[in-house]
Amino acid sequence: MSELPTRLIHHPYQPPAGFQAITVPIYKASTVIFPDVAALRRRDWTQKAGYTYGLQGTPTTFLLEERVASLEGGRYCTLVPSGLAALSLVDMALLKAGDEVLIPDNAYGPNKAFAEGELQAWGITHRYYDPMSPADLAASMSDRTRLVWLEAPGSITLEFPDLPALMAVIRARQPAPPEGVIAALDNTWGAGLAFNAFDAGVDISVHALTKYPSGGADVLMGSVVTRDEALHRRIQYCHMRVGHGVAGNDAELVLRGMSTMSLRYAAQDAATRTLALWMQQQPQVAEVRHPALPGSPGHAAWQRDCSGAACLFSVIFKPEFEQRQIDIFCDSLQLFKLGYSWAGPMSLCVPYDVPSIRRRPWPHAGGLVRFSVGLEHVADLQADLAQALTKLAG
Numbered sequence: 001m002s003e004l005p006t007r008l009i010h011h012p013y014q015p016p017a018g019f020q021a022i023t024v025p026i027y028k029a030s031t032v033i034f035p036d037v038a039a040l041r042r043r044d045w046t047q048k049a050g051y052t053y054g055l056q057g058t059p060t061t062f063l064l065e066e067r068v069a070s071l072e073g074g075r076y077c078t079l080v081p082s083g084l085a086a087l088s089l090v091d092m093a094l095l096k097a098g099d100e101v102l103i104p105d106n107a108y109g110p111n112k113a114f115a116e117g118e119l120q121a122w123g124i125t126h127r128y129y130d131p132m133s134p135a136d137l138a139a140s141m142s143d144r145t146r147l148v149w150l151e152a153p154g155s156i157t158l159e160f161p162d163l164p165a166l167m168a169v170i171r172a173r174q175p176a177p178p179e180g181v182i183a184a185l186d187n188t189w190g191a192g193l194a195f196n197a198f199d200a201g202v203d204i205s206v207h208a209l210t211k212y213p214s215g216g217a218d219v220l221m222g223s224v225v226t227r228d229e230a231l232h233r234r235i236q237y238c239h240m241r242v243g244h245g246v247a248g249n250d251a252e253l254v255l256r257g258m259s260t261m262s263l264r265y266a267a268q269d270a271a272t273r274t275l276a277l278w279m280q281q282q283p284q285v286a287e288v289r290h291p292a293l294p295g296s297p298g299h300a301a302w303q304r305d306c307s308g309a310a311c312l313f314s315v316i317f318k319p320e321f322e323q324r325q326i327d328i329f330c331d332s333l334q335l336f337k338l339g340y341s342w343a344g345p346m347s348l349c350v351p352y353d354v355p356s357i358r359r360r361p362w363p364h365a366g367g368l369v370r371f372s373v374g375l376e377h378v379a380d381l382q383a384d385l386a387q388a389l390t391k392l393a394g
């Protein structure tokens with residue numbers, strides 16, 4: 001009989017036989033145990049034929065990878081600890097010194113910060129293009145262009161680009177991927193539900209699973225999905241070398257959230273359109289940005305290419321309202337809390353200084369507030385906006 005410390009580890013526990021539940025078990029491991037040296041030497045983490053080490057996946061994370069790949073209409077998925085890690089993984093996997101990456105000027109800010117920081121330091125240059133102008137993208141491309149980022153719509157200002165037109169510009173360059181220019185879409189807004197990224201022609205879809213797939217505002221995770229195996233291998237090898245991994249508990253939360261995400265997406269879409277339309281009618285408001293609103297930049301492309309919209313809209317106030325007054329408006333909101341992120345149960349808002357986050361001219365003098373609509377009753381949210389608007393004049 002072994003001593004207690006040993007018995008605490010070598011306990012006789014076996015999972016209950018025949019426990020066929022709807023829920024997914026959470027597998028957690030740093031390493032797995034190999035039965036013999038030959039098996040250890042035979043290990044192959046690349047093909048998912050077996051398990052080798054926690055960073056390379058567990059039954060829980062393999063299942064989530066399959067579900068995310070099928071959500072997005074892709075074939076291969078790599079999981080990382082955040083949406084931002086997914087963006088930077090694509091850059092690290094595909095770019096080398098001397099290459100150039102093109103980023104839409106309205107892209108998610110930290111994607112630009114990674115280009116200006118790490119990529120710049122590694123000898124990889126970047127250029128910001130106007131995503132609403134395929135001609136500007138064409139003019140921005142050079143023989144050094146290896147990767148083009150796309151985002152639909154752009155973060156904060158919510159312009160919806162003509163993705164097929166941008167893809168036509170990218171595909172006009174030779175050679176074709178994976179050696180030539182690769183198109184990577186930040187697909188967090190569409191979430192695999194509003195449109196199919198791969199049918200739109202992109203090579204890579206990046207998704208902040210932190211947003212809709214989780215839905216709980218309680219987990220950070222990102223994914224990189226491809227249809228092309230060679231491209232996936234480049235991403236997967238880089239992923240292995242930099243040491244990204246996701247925790248079993250987090251993977252389980254996302255798996256659990258994914259089963260309700262299409263319902264949440266539709267409900268939040270409907271509420272968001274109601275509030276965006278209502279805000280558009282308020283006298284303090286110069287412009288409301290939401291791809292489904294006629295007159296919002298890229299509305300026609302959105303209408304042609306999408307079957308839904310996410311829970312974001314942005315309000316540009318009339319220029320007579322100073323930032324100080326807009327801050328009072330934001331502070332007066334009761335249900336809309338001040339916070340980044342979105343697609344969780346609670347409504348959020350953030351005031352942005354747009355000229356400081358984009359390189360190209362911004363034609364509006366009024367301040368902008370981005371709203372993320374949660375799962376509260378829409379009438380309560382509208383009443384909250386109405387009462388805060390009365391404070392704006394003060």
Ligand SMILES: *Cc1c(COP(=O)(O)O)cnc(C)c1O
Pocket residue numbers: 081082083084085108155186188189208209210211220221222341
């Ligand atoms: C939130 C977000 C990300 C980053 O996701 P995190 O998990 O918070 O790092 C990337 N892209 C877009 C468009 C996002 O909204």
